Amino acid sequence: MTDFEAAETPAARPAATFAEAEEALLSRWPETRLEPSLDRIRAFTELLGDPQRSYRVVHLTGTNGKTSTSRMVDTLLRALDLRTGRFTSPHVEKMSERISIDGAPLDDEAFVRAFNDVAAFTHLVDADQPHPLSFFETVVGMAFAAFADAPVDVAVVEVGMGGSWDATNVADGDVAVVTPIAVDHAAYLGSSPAAIAEEKAGIIKPGAQVVLAAQEPEAAEVLLRRVVEVGASVVAEGVDFGVVTRAPAVGGQIVTLRGLHATYPEIFLPLYGAHQAQNAATALAATEALVGRELDDDIVRAAFAEVTSPGRLEIVRRSPTIVLDAAHNPAGAEALGQALEDSFTFSPLIGVLAVMGDKDVEGLLAAFEPHLAHVVVTRNSTPRSLTVSELAAQARTVFGDDRVTTAPTLAEAIDQAAALAEAGEALGVSIGSGAVLVTGSVVTVGEARLLLGGPR
Template identity: 30%
Template structure:
């Protein structure tokens, strides 16, 4: 089996099929000797900010000398990055070896009442197996969708982080903030600390009630810990069990919130006995980066990539553009998938955009030319990302900004132009 065959097998699982329940994960875990129990874990859920919060936490832990495994989704540059240790993606040979270990179980399960595991379940189990085999000090797992029935929820986490709650994947998670919050809060474990950046009233109440029911100490941004803007745009003052001023490289006020969740998690680990030196926080935060999140990929013309793939993400993006690039000419290249409030998101983007170009990128659920024209007949459309970027680049003045945004799958495709 080579890598192409390995990936073809993974992608041949039920990619977009949702199978509620943890029965398949629990069955595979038992067969593999419960790798999820061998490594201390931090669990991250939320509508937006999971990847960035995980990145901040990874750099903070690595700066302390801890070997840190991360399981993230989707990938931006290549598949292997979804399973990484200290920021290094799983090597191809290890990836193939992991598949060879889980493949017989997947085939066996297909003939049982529990049924064949989905693609995400398979990749989750591979990550747990990899981290346990490599004996990392700690692992950080992002949920794929929701939390309560997400395949990652077989772990017994030291800390559960809920970044925020927004209206996304409503066909699966529920129509209201409260329903979605109930799914995300499903990662909260008995007596395990909860770090929350949730500010929506209904959702916040659900997180508070669930934490209380499970005797889980709750630490909320804006209450138990807080941040305030410092003089420098990229700096903020943090206050919890210590007070300090920190600076980050990642752009946007929302990244300061994400950084504060990670810092608070570190302080909670320190209180529980982990050897942690707070003086190392600052340099770790400055080193932190995450692809496709307000990422500058080219200086001439100045080109930004941001995976604002839902309503709340678009709000954060527009706020960041207004703050950081007010008065500049912004040319937006936008790619979206079905099932999102694209009309509303485009209307928000138009507030900061001088021009908007839309793209049908290589993805099964990508919007087509007809889809876009039904939203706005005046939108300029291209059938591929490269043609769109080259045309916008030709038309942009030297001091203009090109912003590529929308689905993370679109960001993954267009980012290849800059590697």
């Protein structure tokens, strides 16, 4: 380790409060700083006693839908009286959301305890490796150890980015789930679905049961080749499972899902959009694959009725309606647009956009354009956020000058957008039917959720 790297490495110390644990974790390499190796996380989990081997694992990768699908799998498993751990990322509002046990995020005391349980071992890994443990690697180790300590029957684990080199990949999934693959994080994962699929295919391990959501042909070819290479088994959406029917309903949609062992008719899913119905079918197949049998119809119905997915087409305020969605790439924005058209009749719909600078901003804006009467562009609090002037310039090329305004802060942007939505008459539509969509990034949505106080 170089002197510079040693100086950067935070000292191991127990935390007394959530804020101290959070500060210690954030002092490590951020999630955007990657060094493709499993050496550090392997060394870390070995010192912890390889906790990830003490329970069954459902491992999820893909470009969009991972968190929603993870939450659905978790809910179904708990309905089967299995104790669950769930690891998802990034968090919407609070870091502790990433580690849940029995469906609930760790409270502050449990999060501090989980940090302190591994803190001394982080120092040992830092001293032994060429690079220190990152923030993400440390939180993954915390999660795996907390799950073993609980103990859980099954861990539902979402990758952070990619698959092969993701820190979660020291766990071997009994079931490996791949949600739809599209281009995102191109600088890290590649610029085509096939290239990205190569990295994501790394979570498919020998003997695993693989659940594939619908994929582009080039991505599917890569994934199926990996299945054959490692001797896994596979089921695919549209062949072995899928959405039979769906219809919008008040507060969500009614879906009929075909699983691996049975068809489950007319289930209420309190989430919006065809993409969430697809996620539900994938989650159902993954759960059936893990338990190896048909599920009781009433259990499935009750579980899906309880599903939530914060920051995914989430209504947090009325008069005017304010909706949050964490879409941050063109594929996610297109799914969001289809869901808006499918489930709502907002007019006008005013967008509030704050986007990370490393995203396909032009593609994102183009996907939003048909659905938004006007956009207020701003930035979120992170250094990665595109500046207001840069985002405004790109937005004007897509929306035109008259449909773009700017605001220096997210709070001011939401206020501007709400005023425009309420004054729909000025845009040539009836007063009282307008709404605001806050989108462009998980961070943007999380900050908006804090500003607005969550669902009402």
